[in-house]
Amino acid sequence: MMKKTLVIGASLKPQRYSNIAINRLVDYNHEVVAFGLKEGTVAGVEIDINLMPYKDVHTVTLYLNPERQKAYYDYIISLQPKRIIFNPGTENSEFQNLLKQSNIFFEEACTLVLLASNQY
Structure with a gap:
């Protein structure tokens, strides 16, 4: 199953x-x-510089350090994703506690490893 x-x-x-x-x-x-x-494009994907009301997001994968994540807590939770991936260096117990309260699954993992090992 492909995951947005x-x-x-x-x-x-x-x-x-x-x-x-x-x-x-x-x-x-x-x-x-x-x-x-x-702004720009990577692999045909436009990088948005404004927070968009994306629909049906399955996974959010984070590449921001914990301090920078704070500005996005409410936004990410509002998307109601099925899971959040905290890539190495992004682990954040404060945000993880908020995700638990919102019943959003999270894991400390590497997106690249999950893809390569067919665990994504």
């Missing part, structure tokens, strides 16, 4: 993990939407 994924912290820089993740998600035929600080 929102990449938060999307980067136009090819060496960034968020950029690599967008490419891999597209390679695996997942629908991808992306939010970042700079």
